[in-house]
Amino acid sequence: MVDETRHIQMRQIVAGLSEGVILIEPDQTIAYANAAAVMMHGVADVGDLGATVSEYRANFTLHYRNHREIGPLQHPLDRVLAGEVFRDVVVELVPKRDPIHRWMHRIRSLVTIDTDGTPSGLALVMQDVSERYQAEARFERMFNANPAPAIICRIADLRFVRVNHGFLDLTGYHRDDVLGRSFCEIDLLRQAERRELAIHRLHEGRTIPQMEAQLATPCGRGRYVIVAGHAIEMPGPGGVEPCMLFTFADLEDRRKAEMALRHSEERFAKAFDLSPVPSALMDADGLEITSVNQAFVTTFGHAPEAAGGQSLSDLALWVDRVEQRKFSRDLRRLGSVRGFEAALQDAAGAEIDCLVSAERVSINDEA
Template sequence: MVEQINREQLQQIIAGLSDGVILIASDQRLTYANEAALAMYGVARLEDLGSDIDAFRHRFIVRYRDRQAHKGEHPPIERVMAGEVFRDVLVEVARADSAGRRRVHQIRSLVLNSSDGVPHCLVLLLQDVTDRFEAENRFERAFAANPAPAVVCRLSDLRYVKVNKGFLNLTGFAREEVLGRTVYEVDVLREAERRDRAMARLHEGRTIPQMEACLRVPVDAEKHVIVAGHPIEMPGGIPCMLFTFADLEDRTKAEAALRQSEERFAKAFQLAPVPTALVQLEGFRLIAVNDAFAATFGCRVEDAERFRPTAAGLWAEADAERRFARIIAETGRVRGFEARFRSSRSEVLDCLVSAERVTIAAEDCTLCSFQDISARKRSESELVQAIEAVMADASWFSQEVIERLATLRRPPPADRPAAQFDGFTAREREVLVLIGRGATDEEIGSALGLARNTVRNHVAAIYRKLGVNRRSAVVVWARERGLGDPSETGAKRRKISRKKPVHPVQKD
């Protein structure tokens, strides 16, 4: 009777507990389960759990959560029946008749003995930790899938408890070489910019701002990274520090390549035999000049910054400076720009300038090279004067010599080839000029007093000597050499058509 009262009192006590409680009699019957235990198994009545251990075993599948640790052991309920006492065993529970959600239970066992020491009641104490383990699984999946290298350090002993593949790939460590080691053994803050501050924050469990560090790794010996620490709480409420990393190897290589490139540029810049200057685009201020520039314009390399072209009057003609600046602004480059410059010795130099916009240290600049053509210009001027003196009395020279002298005095534009009349008769030259002006055979015959067949014979001879077979090709050849202006074609034609023959029509 006393035992019955004690059992009823026990049931009343455990009925309101949040933990699940299942009582099992010594004959393997399930005698009681509180509401929390029924909810954990997804049933409403004790009978739904099963009348005894065999019935329970047929209705529910129970597996250890850590199967490797409990390999070969009996299920928890059988261990209870054997009188074993255990604590905090994790199991997965599922209904045998459905593929529903698996639950994770944390189980402890008790054995209640009678007054004479004989076990008469076995107790299973249950906690549903499914949500905690699902959260842990989500964290595990997210942590493993994160491409950013990361490790998790437990704050209580500063040992690494998690490491993802990104960190292993970054450092070359094997997983077992990291897990269980301390931050002093695998030092992720080695040579950090503010290591002492970072270590203090780690011990306090506070955020560690990102900073550069150098890891000692097995593959490359050293690995330069940016590291940051973020305090987190692992499932189960365990305070930890999440370290994340960014690889600086590409940036380090890029910086080294940039330094090498700048060194090569500086050497090539200084050793160039052509006067060269690096000019700030805004205000056209000299940033740097090479030795050749200093020798040509009479300024020292170290004084380049004080040698301001606009202020010092480097440009001899303001209009040329404005045109140069406009072309650079519009196209970003200049080729063969002819202008006059004034050196620090007040000498005026004729130069050809080629320039290109470049970016140096995030600043827009212009790299300019100068070719001094003053001597050539003087020679050309003297040649023109001599030609004009000779042509003042041209009675002693043939027409061909006069044409060549005129070409030397006023050369065609740089992009237009000079006309060459070698191999053409005087009449063929006249016909060629009129073809270039767009005249027809009738207009040529009228202008030169030739029969139509004679004009055709001259045109055929021109075709043969130029190696063409179309009139349009002759027109292009003539106009490329300044022998016909398309804008004057109509006027020339009208003039030709009104001109009377100066010779009787030939029948040759």
């Protein structure tokens, strides 16, 4: 009578819990399951779970999603019957009658002991964590399919736990060369603009703003990128773990283009300075001289510092101002002038007959 009263009280206690609870007798009989447990198994009635542990095992397949070291033969209900106390075990539950549907449960055992040490009350307690694992599965698919290079670093020990194909393609690493390696071994922030700030925020698990950096590669040559870090949480062996998601934008093509442009401008500057033809660079808008070459200095006698910032009128190069205005008008209208016959004069006033040509060019993004 006392045992029956105790069982009734226990059922009343667990009936309204949001956690699913299955009560098991030592003789392997399933004595009771609350509404939450029934719903978490996708069945309509407690009888559909099975009258005994054996029937339950025949109706549902359970796969461990963590604690895999336990082994497939140690069914959670068998562990409960053995009086084992465990918690935070995640299993995938699949109804054998409807294998398309499946749930993820976080389970724990509840064992009460008599005064003589014999288990008197056995229960399997569960929470439905399907939505979380489905969200994580979606993240995994998106992370792996995303062409943008990305890698995830666990903050606790600064080891890499996820890497996508975009990162492997960008760097030339193989997956096995990255996973499990530490941040010190593969430096994602080499020569970063604000490296100290980035490292500090990595240790704190805070967002790392975008910055340019050199990404270490297997061949030892750095690859220029824009890197940013976003704090996230990822499932791990011990539960949820704080991590940092690093994403990258490749700057190699831009850097190569910039280097090619700089080399081109350097070659132009050398050719301009060494040209035997008197030459001057002028601002396209005001036709003010910005620089002159050595041949210009030798021919007209105007020092570079004296010519800089002066217009054609200020230097009084033109003997005939009408010719000067016509040249300037043609240059603005046509953008270039070739072989314009003009009489110019040097700093001493000596006239020099010239053929003057001008062409619009762009240097440092300025015309």
